[in-house]
Amino acid sequence: xxxxxxxxxxxSFVYKTGIRFLLEEMYVxxxxxxxxDLSQIEKSNADYIFVDxxxxxxxxxxxxxxxxxxxVWPVLxxxxxxxxxxxxxxxxxxxxxxxxxxSKSEILHALAEITKNSFPPDRAPxxxxxxxxxxxxxxxxxxxxxxxxxxxxxxxxSMHTVITHRKNITRKLGIKTVSGLTVYAILNQLIDMNNVx
Amino acid sequence: xxxxxxKMVDLVxxxxxxxxxxxxxxxxxxxxxxxxxxxxxxxKIDLQFFLEIVNSFLDHDYFPREQLKSFPIRLIxxxxxxxxxxxxxxxxxxxxxxxxxxEGICYEDKEHNFLLNTFFQEYKDELIAHIxxxxxxxxxxxxEIEQCYLQKxxxxxxxDTFRDYTISRYLQEHDDIEEKLFDLKNIIIKYxxxxxxxxxxxxxxxxxxxxxxxxxxxxxIEEKVFVPKVAMMEKVIGRNNSRQ
Numbered sequence: 001x002x003x004x005x006x007x008x009x010x011x012s013f014v015y016k017t018g019i020r021f022l023l024e025e026m027y028v029x030x031x032x033x034x035x036x037d038l039s040q041i042e043k044s045n046a047d048y049i050f051v052d053x054x055x056x057x058x059x060x061x062x063x064x065x066x067x068x069x070x071x072v073w074p075v076l077x078x079x080x081x082x083x084x085x086x087x088x089x090x091x092x093x094x095x096x097x098x099x100x101x102x103s104k105s106e107i108l109h110a111l112a113e114i115t116k117n118s119f120p121p122d123r124a125p126x127x128x129x130x131x132x133x134x135x136x137x138x139x140x141x142x143x144x145x146x147x148x149x150x151x152x153x154x155x156x157x158s159m160h161t162v163i164t165h166r167k168n169i170t171r172k173l174g175i176k177t178v179s180g181l182t183v184y185a186i187l188n189q190l191i192d193m194n195n196v197x
Numbered sequence: 198x199x200x201x202x203x204k205m206v207d208l209v210x211x212x213x214x215x216x217x218x219x220x221x222x223x224x225x226x227x228x229x230x231x232x233x234x235x236x237x238x239x240x241k242i243d244l245q246f247f248l249e250i251v252n253s254f255l256d257h258d259y260f261p262r263e264q265l266k267s268f269p270i271r272l273i274x275x276x277x278x279x280x281x282x283x284x285x286x287x288x289x290x291x292x293x294x295x296x297x298x299x300e301g302i303c304y305e306d307k308e309h310n311f312l313l314n315t316f317f318q319e320y321k322d323e324l325i326a327h328i329x330x331x332x333x334x335x336x337x338x339x340x341e342i343e344q345c346y347l348q349k350x351x352x353x354x355x356x357d358t359f360r361d362y363t364i365s366r367y368l369q370e371h372d373d374i375e376e377k378l379f380d381l382k383n384i385i386i387k388y389x390x391x392x393x394x395x396x397x398x399x400x401x402x403x404x405x406x407x408x409x410x411x412x413x414x415x416x417x418i419e420e421k422v423f424v425p426k427v428a429m430m431e432k433v434i435g436r437n438n439s440r441q
């Protein structure tokens with residue numbers, strides 16, 4: 001699964017760390033990526049951009065973002081506190097507003113609401129990561145100590161395909177090493193312990 | 198941020214895992230009200246080095262790479278070696294004691310205990326080999342390089358054993374030890390059946406997570422401070438990768 005890109009535009013250290021903290025709370029580490037690099041704004045492939053509405057040139061920023069991101073525009077989220085800035089709400093620049101004066105649980109709910117369509121947070125039920133039959137047969141060979149080349153020859157597929165399958169197996173199982181995969185294969189009766197050299 | 202005027206006792210209250218970092222500097226408990234500066238003076242520890250190590254250990258975002266690189270290799274190697282020693286003499290035997298079944302077995306089924314133990318042994322052997330290679334080859338090499346660098350001697354004066362060695366090779370050797378540890382955790386958490394003795398399994402998990410945290414910190418110093426610093430000195434004394 002590709003990572004979700006967040007861009008946080010603010011000069012405030014407290015905002016930055018605060019938003020980062022909340023995002024990490026919502027998503028298991030490694031699933032999100034955030035950046036604070038303003039120079040990247042035009043070619044950022046951010047999915048969501050948090051904008052500090054206290055920044056002087058919010059409207060210019062908006063133009064920059066629109067000019068740089070062709071086709072798919074990132075979702076803009078305004079960081080506000082208490083009093084909503086009437087101009088900003090009616091300007092239509094921002095799709096969402098995040099009220100920083102709220103409690104932690106309220107902000108987390110608001111964030112979940114904002115991101116729920118494109119990327120469900122970890123609490124949402126995830127699809128089961130089962131191995132396909134093909135992956136199982138490749139895993140069997142890996143566990144028995146065959147090299148990628150040997151597996152490719154045995155199954156009449158390319159090395160490249162073997163490597164892709166192996167990547168998927170590792171991603172699905174959360175096991176990276178050959179010995180780890182061997183243990184998994186034994187525990188799940190894909191191979192017999194006596195066959196392992 | 199920790200400063201020299203903080204009391205040692207406050208550090209421990211902040212994060213008790215620091216106790217093992219202290220021991221690498223030869224400091225043990227019973228500080229009374231002594232400050233960091235006092236303890237460092239007493240034990241002849243480089244105060245600035247101690248502060249940077251402790252601060253970067255406490256706060257993962259705080260990593261003064263350039264600052265750390267300014268310390269002599271001798272200091273860095275000494276710290277890394279002591280850490281290795283702790284892994285070999287204390288941490289690994291501790292995990293082994295629990296996993297090997299000497300204090301009771303984790304799983305009902307013999308085969309499961311066997312699998313866990315075998316996997317751990319494999320991890321342990323790899324870790325020991327890795328550490329040995331660093332202690333016996335990489336670190337002595339780095340110290341020689343530093344000598345050449347400080348005394349402005351050309352690379353040709355290096356001892357014969359290190360003729361063909363360069364630090365970039367060490368990076369390639371920095372193998373998949375972290376991946377094995379990652380797998381070991383997942384095998385216990387996800388794939389082995391519910392244990393017969395949950396308490397023992399819990400102990401193993403806690404030890405593994407602690408080791409992982411510490412090793413991340415350790416390899417960060419190796420990869421981001423130690424290796425670049427040695428590579429920089431190699432370059433100055435006229436040694437580069439093409440020599441291999």
